[in-house]
Every structure is written in structure tokens, then in C-alpha cells.
Amino acid sequence: MISKTVECPKCKTHVTVQGNPGETTVLLCPNCNIKGKFTFQKEKTEIKTISYHNIIEVKKLTKMFNGFKALDNISFNVKKGEILGFVGPNGAGKTTTIKLLTNLLTPTSGLAYINNIDVNKNPTKALLSVGSLIEVPGIYDYLTPHEMLAYFGKIHRMNKNEINQKIKEVLKIVKLSEWEHKKIGSFSTGMQRRLAIAKAILHSPDVLILDEPVIGLDPRGIKDIRDMLKHFKSKGVTIFLSSHLLNEVKETCDRIIFLDGGKVVTQGTIEEILNRIKIDTIEVEFLNQLTEVDIKKIENIPEINSFEKENGFFKIKFDGKPETSNTILTKLTQQGLKVVSFSTKKADLESFYVSIMNDEKGVM
Amino acid sequence: MDVNRYIPGVDDFKNMYLTIKFEMLKHIKRKRILVTLILAILIPLIFFIVPPLLGQGYADTANGFAASNLGFVNLLIILSGAIFTGDSISGEFENKTGLLLFSTPQRKSSIFTGKYIASVIATWLFVSLYYLITSMEIASIYGASGISVEIAQSFLLALLYSTSVVSIVFFFSSIMKRTITSTLVGFFLLLMILPIITAVFTVAEVDPWLIVTHNEGLITDVLGTVNGGGFGPGQGFNLTIFKPDLWSGISVMSAYTVILFLTGIVMADRRNME
Numbered sequence: 222m223i224s225k226t227v228e229c230p231k232c233k234t235h236v237t238v239q240g241n242p243g244e245t246t247v248l249l250c251p252n253c254n255i256k257g258k259f260t261f262q263k264e265k266t267e268i269k270t271i272s273y274h275n276i277i278e279v280k281k282l283t284k285m286f287n288g289f290k291a292l293d294n295i296s297f298n299v300k301k302g303e304i305l306g307f308v309g310p311n312g313a314g315k316t317t318t319i320k321l322l323t324n325l326l327t328p329t330s331g332l333a334y335i336n337n338i339d340v341n342k343n344p345t346k347a348l349l350s351v352g353s354l355i356e357v358p359g360i361y362d363y364l365t366p367h368e369m370l371a372y373f374g375k376i377h378r379m380n381k382n383e384i385n386q387k388i389k390e391v392l393k394i395v396k397l398s399e400w401e402h403k404k405i406g407s408f409s410t411g412m413q414r415r416l417a418i419a420k421a422i423l424h425s426p427d428v429l430i431l432d433e434p435v436i437g438l439d440p441r442g443i444k445d446i447r448d449m450l451k452h453f454k455s456k457g458v459t460i461f462l463s464s465h466l467l468n469e470v471k472e473t474c475d476r477i478i479f480l481d482g483g484k485v486v487t488q489g490t491i492e493e494i495l496n497r498i499k500i501d502t503i504e505v506e507f508l509n510q511l512t513e514v515d516i517k518k519i520e521n522i523p524e525i526n527s528f529e530k531e532n533g534f535f536k537i538k539f540d541g542k543p544e545t546s547n548t549i550l551t552k553l554t555q556q557g558l559k560v561v562s563f564s565t566k567k568a569d570l571e572s573f574y575v576s577i578m579n580d581e582k583g584v585m
Numbered sequence: 586m587d588v589n590r591y592i593p594g595v596d597d598f599k600n601m602y603l604t605i606k607f608e609m610l611k612h613i614k615r616k617r618i619l620v621t622l623i624l625a626i627l628i629p630l631i632f633f634i635v636p637p638l639l640g641q642g643y644a645d646t647a648n649g650f651a652a653s654n655l656g657f658v659n660l661l662i663i664l665s666g667a668i669f670t671g672d673s674i675s676g677e678f679e680n681k682t683g684l685l686l687f688s689t690p691q692r693k694s695s696i697f698t699g700k701y702i703a704s705v706i707a708t709w710l711f712v713s714l715y716y717l718i719t720s721m722e723i724a725s726i727y728g729a730s731g732i733s734v735e736i737a738q739s740f741l742l743a744l745l746y747s748t749s750v751v752s753i754v755f756f757f758s759s760i761m762k763r764t765i766t767s768t769l770v771g772f773f774l775l776l777m778i779l780p781i782i783t784a785v786f787t788v789a790e791v792d793p794w795l796i797v798t799h800n801e802g803l804i805t806d807v808l809g810t811v812n813g814g815g816f817g818p819g820q821g822f823n824l825t826i827f828k829p830d831l832w833s834g835i836s837v838m839s840a841y842t843v844i845l846f847l848t849g850i851v852m853a854d855r856r857n858m859e
Binding site for chain 2: 326327345346347348349355358361373375377417420
């Protein structure tokens, strides 16, 4: 039996762990309650691995394409049962990351783990419990959904009855039940997308890696996918979701990573991100049409940085402090202006996204 | 499937088997199989039906009839090889179906080997059908005793040649981006380029034993009815015809089969799904 003191990576508390060489011991940090696994090397000295229930773990991942750095030393993790939103403009490196996580690309350097298994070294084991949808995959258009899905079911060692039952189940989820035995070649783009999603969830995976899953879907289809993601989250499925649709990400994700130019720009929970957004705009509506004199009076209020009309509302820019907002309202009424509505603009991810990205990027 | 239940090797073979079945299903579902089927039935039937219609008899011997009939099996082999193998790997990359397939928990080499075997099986099936029809024709013209050991030897050589053809096209499919390119390069290499090189070698009086299409001649040579070869420079006629040697030919076809299959697997395995 040997003892080893290790440092908790979150709270830096020193924790002592005991075990035999080659043995893996579960440890709980007394301070922050994070669980970890410790494997003692056979040489009795070093700790081999430390993991904290991260289902996906990416360490210093870099990918070069003919001299172009598509991914630049990125690191992040996704915890069990979490939905992580992966957001960024076109060319940010989202799909490259997903392809590295699903063994479609080989990293230039760095590591990607799923369930503590190195995807690059042991893809067959790492991808066993993963369902994925990457870019817009081609579909075998001369087959029927049943024929295509049956093959993927067999790859996951599902038996015949299980395959038949699950095919019906997933096709019902993606609203393709009536098309089970019709040729895929006659499907619309949206239907093909739904079928690809059905393939991703066929084997009830523990981890879902989805790259822009709602592309090509109508609003109803988007809602269905959103509901499906929430359903899987309630079942404890870990979801890694790349998307352009910030509202979708806000609706479904626990945490967001913003990626740009192959680098992680920032990350945090939805709440943390929204708290970081500085609200510096007030939307005001007046009862009467403003005269030139009224506008002059408003512009002369020292707390107001700028004042302009937009979509029937007047937008006031200020320093973002609540007390300043209150002062502005007081001064407007003191000027004799009849205010119908007065509200600070709500924080949204789009504003945050625009504020952290360099220039105009493709956000929907 | 539970991670701990995954058994390397055993599961790789199982995945390979599943890929073979899936590829066979894809071959059956595609209309291109009809083209091959029509050729495999039509060519031997022409040799059976046309001579009586033109008022001509069949060859004197069963092997003679087989030799003229099987002289065209080469075309079927090249066509089948190109059709069933040309898109086996390049198609997954070009059509992006690889995004579905390669992200599954199976070794890429299992997938590619399964695809290769499925192409070999499909090609063998049509070659077998061609020989079956030819044998039935021989039985109806010359009696069952007309189906000789030499025809069986010819059949085995045709299967070996088919496998080497599949390996060649498989190699091109593993390195080329577009399906149409890999299919056409394989097709024209076997049908035109290699035979032209053989002809050039022959004119230069160099034995083209290393060229796989030259050894394809063994398929009919083993029937023992061809008298060509061996007549050297004579007065006013100085063309030398090189007959492929049986064992050398088998070795060359086997070498093409193994080397190009393995190279194809390595090249395909290294390709990224960009």
C-alpha cells in the first residue's frame, strides 16, 4: 500500500490517496466534492491519470491543414449529463474539433478522450457509446431507411428484434415512420437530415456529438430536435452541440464555448455569459411625437451618451449602471415628457457573440 | 455495446462480415448490377446462338468452343471490377457517406477489407455465371463429358485474374478523390493502357511477363487450343509472340492482388475525412 498526495485541480486542496501499484482508486475532494480516479503506476511512485467524470476531454488539440492552423491548442471538457454548446463563426474550427472527436481526422498534436479512452489511439472503443451527426453527411440514396439503419444497428451489436424496434422508435422521433421502407433518394434535404439524426440516436448512445443538427429543418423540425435534446438530457445523455443558432444554444445548453480562429475565445455557463453582458441601452416610447425642442432637451441630459430613433422606439445609450437608468427616467419626466414605456434591453447571447468576435461573422 | 465486451480481432472480423453483407446489399440495390448481369448472360449466349443462325457449325472440340467463348470473359472481369470497386472507397469520401460510416466504432481497415471482399465476391459471381452458361452450352453441344478439367483450370485462373483486377481498381479508389476518376482510370488501364504497353514490349521483343493483363491470356491458353507463341523471326515476318507461363502468370496475378490490396488499405486508412 502506498500513499500519495495530490492537488485538486479545481480548489487546489491537497488530498491524500492510498492504493496498491496498478490499482485505481476513487477519491472525493473534501472541499469541493469533485470525484476523481487515481491510478498508481506499477513503479509505486507516479499517478498515471486523473479524471473528474469528464465524458469528453480535449487537451491542447491542434490541427494543421497544409500549413493552415484550423485548431490552435484548444482544451475543454464536457461533464457527464451536460449539454455543451460549441459556438463560433464559419471556419472557427467547430467541425474540425468534432471530426477529431469522431476519428474522422487525425490531430497534428494534442489528445481527445471520450470516456477516458483516447479517440485517436483506440477509436473502436472510444466511439462505442457515441452517436454522431457531422456536417451534412451523404446518404445511401438507393437504400431505404430501414436497410441503412439496420446496418448501423448491427455495428452496435443490436439483435434483430432490438433493431426493428429501435428503428421504428427513432423514425417516429424524427417523424419519418411512414418512410421506413421507401428509397432515401426520394427524400428532401430536411428528411435526409432527420434520418441522419435517427442514425445518431439509434443505439441509445451515452454521448451525442451533433454538428449543426437543425440545418435544413423547418421551424417545427427545429422544435422537435430541441425537445429531443431535452429528452436525452433528462436521460443523462451527455451532448456536445455545435450550432450557429444562438437562441437554440441558449434554450438547450448548460454551458457554452465560443470558438474563433481555431481558438477558444471564452467559455462559461449560460448564466455566467449573460451576466458578463453589459446592458447599456434603454428603449423608450413616448406618448406624443417628440419635437425638435424635446429632442434637444433629451440630448442635453448629461447621463445620456447617445439618443436615436429605431423601429418606432427611441434608444438611449448610457453607462449601464442601474442608478443612471433611474436618473435618466426621472429627468425625462421632469422635462415634461410623457413616457409610455422605459426598459433596459435584455441581455442576449447574440450581443455577447458580436461583442467578442472580431468582425461580421455568420450568426443566425 | 459495452466497452469491456469489445474484443479486438473478433469484433473486427464481425464488423468486416457486416460490411461485406452491407456492400452486397448496396450492389444488389444499384441498377449497375443489371449491366453486368446482362453482359454475363449475353456474351456466352451470342457464341451459342449466332453460329447456327449464320449457318456455321461450332468448334470441333469442347475446349475449342470454350476458348472462343471465354476469350471475352476478360471484358466482363474488367467491367465488373471497375463497376463494383471503383467507388468502394473514393465514393465514401466524395459523397460524404463516410461521415456516417467512419465515425462508427469500427476500424477503418475492417470497413475497407469488407468492401474489397464484397467487390471480389460480386465479380466472382458474374464470372461464375459466365462459366456456368458456357458449361451448359458445352454440355448441350458436346455432352457433359465436354466439360473438361482444363475448363475448371481456366475458371480458377479467371477468378484469380478477377481478384487482381479488383485489387488494381481498389488501389485507385483508395487514392483518388473522385469516383468517376478511379473507375475510369482502372477501366482504361486494364482495357487499353496495359495491353498497349504489352504490345510495345512485344514489338521490342521484351517478354511482358510482369504485366497482369498479359497473363490474362492464361485463361484461354490452358484450354490447349491456341497455337500461337514461340514462332520467332522468319523471312519477312519478325513478330515474336510471348506466351505467359502458367506458374509465372499465377505468381504475377497473386502479387498484383496482394500488393495492391495492402497498399490500398494503407492509403485508405491514412485518408482524412476533410
